[in-house]
Amino acid sequence: MIAVLALIAGVVAGILLEPTVPLALQPYLPIAVVAALDAVFGGIRAKLDGIFDDKQFVISFISNVLVAALIVYLGDKLGVGTQLSTGVVVVLGVRIFGNVAAIRRHLFRA
Amino acid sequence: MKEHNSKRPRTYQADFLTALFRDPLDPAYAQAAEDKLNKPPPPHWKLLTRKVIALIALVAIGFLFAVAYRQVAHTAPEREKVRNGLITRINQQKERTSKLAADAEALQAEVATLRDLALLDPTQALELRQLEAATGVSKVTGDGLVVRLSDGPDAATNSKARILDYDLQQLVNALWFYGAEAISINGRRLTSVSAIRKGGGIYVGDFPVVSPYEISAIGPPDLYDKFTGSLTVQVYRDLTQRPEHRFGFKIIKQDNLVLPAALLPELRYAKVPNASPSPTPSGGGK
Numbered sequence: 382m383i384a385v386l387a388l389i390a391g392v393v394a395g396i397l398l399e400p401t402v403p404l405a406l407q408p409y410l411p412i413a414v415v416a417a418l419d420a421v422f423g424g425i426r427a428k429l430d431g432i433f434d435d436k437q438f439v440i441s442f443i444s445n446v447l448v449a450a451l452i453v454y455l456g457d458k459l460g461v462g463t464q465l466s467t468g469v470v471v472v473l474g475v476r477i478f479g480n481v482a483a484i485r486r487h488l489f490r491a
Numbered sequence: 492m493k494e495h496n497s498k499r500p501r502t503y504q505a506d507f508l509t510a511l512f513r514d515p516l517d518p519a520y521a522q523a524a525e526d527k528l529n530k531p532p533p534p535h536w537k538l539l540t541r542k543v544i545a546l547i548a549l550v551a552i553g554f555l556f557a558v559a560y561r562q563v564a565h566t567a568p569e570r571e572k573v574r575n576g577l578i579t580r581i582n583q584q585k586e587r588t589s590k591l592a593a594d595a596e597a598l599q600a601e602v603a604t605l606r607d608l609a610l611l612d613p614t615q616a617l618e619l620r621q622l623e624a625a626t627g628v629s630k631v632t633g634d635g636l637v638v639r640l641s642d643g644p645d646a647a648t649n650s651k652a653r654i655l656d657y658d659l660q661q662l663v664n665a666l667w668f669y670g671a672e673a674i675s676i677n678g679r680r681l682t683s684v685s686a687i688r689k690g691g692g693i694y695v696g697d698f699p700v701v702s703p704y705e706i707s708a709i710g711p712p713d714l715y716d717k718f719t720g721s722l723t724v725q726v727y728r729d730l731t732q733r734p735e736h737r738f739g740f741k742i743i744k745q746d747n748l749v750l751p752a753a754l755l756p757e758l759r760y761a762k763v764p765n766a767s768p769s770p771t772p773s774g775g776g777k
Contacts, residue, residue: 383546384545384546384549387546387547387550387553388549388553390550390553391549391550391551391552391553391555391556391557392553392554392557393557394550394553394554394557395553395554395555395556395557395558395561396557396561399561400558402558402562407562410555410558410559410562411559413555413559414559417556420552421552423515423516423517423520426516427517427520430516430520431524432520432521432523434520434523434524434527435541435542436541436544436545437519437520438545438548439541439545439548441517441519442548442551442552475508475511475512475515476511477515478515479511479512479514479515480515480516483515
């Protein structure tokens with residue numbers, strides 16, 4: 382419950398503060414969002430599995446975002462930025478779908 | 492990855508994608524849960540700190556979502572704005588260009604009138620006018636024909652279906668040969684020195700022209716018959732039937748054609764005489 386409130390607080394802060402993203406960071410934003418989504422759904426699923434751990438959650442979020450950003454950065458430098466971004470999105474997307482399916486099984490027994 | 496015994500047997504080594512599909516949850520969670528069972532729980536303050544950090548991470552995630560959403564929502568109208576700005580600028584420049592062209596034409600006409608006044612001999616003035624019409628530096632009206640030539644339907648992928656500068660040259664040369672007195676391509680008048688050439692497209696003089704090409708020619712009454720009966724036209728009629736070309740090609744007889752004046756070419760050899768008041772230029776020369 383507190384977690385949901387924290388998430389909402391973050392969204393509200395983001396809306397109220399109206400931050401501008403520096404141009405250099407803009408390409409990483411979509412990837413960061415997907416990485417964050419993966420961490421969130423992973424966390425929810427772990428919670429439902431009864432094995433949620435705060436430390437693992439924070440580590441998975443930070444490492445997801447950093448690794449995703451690193452891959453995109455390297456890809457940009459090597460000239461294959463879009464392909465690598467696609468790769469990251471596919472891998473994280475598969476994980477998100479899998480976790481959402483598990484969450485669904487937990488919640489609806491279906 | 493470490494081996495460990497949880498409730499279900501896990502296989503991580505098989506290959507990454509299989510493992511990803513089979514069990515998308517970060518294995519670290521299971522490992523942490525297992526550790527919790529085996530080890531004594533960490534002190535209370537440590538657990539609390541972790542909880543706080545996790546909450547901060549969640550706030551950060553929410554913040555990230557909001558920022559990303561705002562970014563997407565903001566860039567869309569931004570792009571539209573830039574696009575519209577560019578379109579407006581293009582239109583403004585177009586208007587300016589046509590206004591300047593009209594100005595140039597008016598000024599050219601004024602110059603011609605003043606010069607006629609300065610030239611005391613009317614026959615000389617008439618001769619000059621005719622030379623101007625022939626060289627393309629004055630607007631002319633008359634009867635003639637229009638040749639419509641366009642790229643084949645698959646020109647985007649098939650370079651053979653594209654009209655080349657050579658094609659335009661052939662048709663223009665044929666028109667000159669059969670007595671055309673004035674020719675323009677897509678509204679660009681040909682002068683005695685304008686080239687039809689290739690340069691990332693086709694250029695007539697200094698101006699790019701694109702398909703469909705419209706070659707307008709003014710000439711003697713028999714120009715149409717002679718031109719349509721010519722070998723050149725025969726060749727192009729043939730090319731329109733070939734599957735690899737399929738050019739559009741049409742000749743229309745048309746009266747009261749108006750061909751615009753070409754912009755005055757840069758004078759390369761002629762010079763303004765040194766303030767000699769007697770206006771007696773030597774007769775025309777191309």
